[in-house]
Amino acid sequence: MIPLPPLREVVAKHGLAASKALGQNFLFDEQLLTRIAAIPGSLKDASVLEVGPGPGGLTRALLRAGARVTAIEMDRRCLPALAELAEAFPGRLRVIEGDALKVAPETLFDEPWHVVANLPYNVGTALFTGWLSGQDWPPRWRSLTLMFQQEVAERIVAQAGSDAYGRLAVLAQWRATPRIAMKVHRSAFTPPPKVMSAVIHVEPATMPPGVSARMLERVTEAAFGQRRKMLRQSLKGLPGALAALETLGIDAARRAETLTVADFVAIAGVLST
Incomplete structure (x- = not known):
């Protein structure tokens, strides 16, 4: 395992206070990050898309798992920290500065990819529904492993008749299989959000024939x-x-x-x- 400075030192070095406007909440617990990176299964030599890497906590866990990571980050303050991480893992990390809502993942990869991300709260649902949309199925992504507010995660897996059941559940379940893979206490984040969080794992399923x-x-x-x-x-x-x-x-x-x-x-x- 490549030795890296503690994440808190990286954040302090680059002055990376979490931005509320960008929906940022950082995770520093590397054991927890390693567990998240393991949810999709083996990522050795797999292509992974990460959105909102921030100072690179989950990114380093993915790289240590053997993934080749493409990270989209719109906070320019984080780019130097990510550049240092790219130097530690030569040829394994590509960082794109920009808004993930405006980047089509299929333009970034020549092969199927996994998505693993601690999504910024303010764009998480929009990104998720975008990845689930479109007539072409199965999608080119192999799986989605995404951190959401727990309330949103429960809406994704909700069953008919429950209070959480709604449009998001139908769009997530009609041709894919979502599950809550892990719950994450608010105290794990810096700064702690007001709500609990959960990691959703989604794999494509068979698309019903004859349905637009x-x-x-x-x-x-x-x-x-x-x-x-x-x-x-x-x-x-x-x-x-x-x-x-x-x-x-x-x-x-x-x-x-x-x-x-x-x-x-x-x-x-x-x-x-």
């Missing part, structure tokens, strides 16, 4: 956009939706949170034909 991803997005957007209303009201603006409910034998007096992922897929399937 865009149509499923439209159906869930309409249904959960007015989730306290009956489906006959929330879906009336979507052409053909009420007829699809009748075709499938789904009571239009039900509310969105009572429908399973399979129900939403079936509705989108009828509307995709």
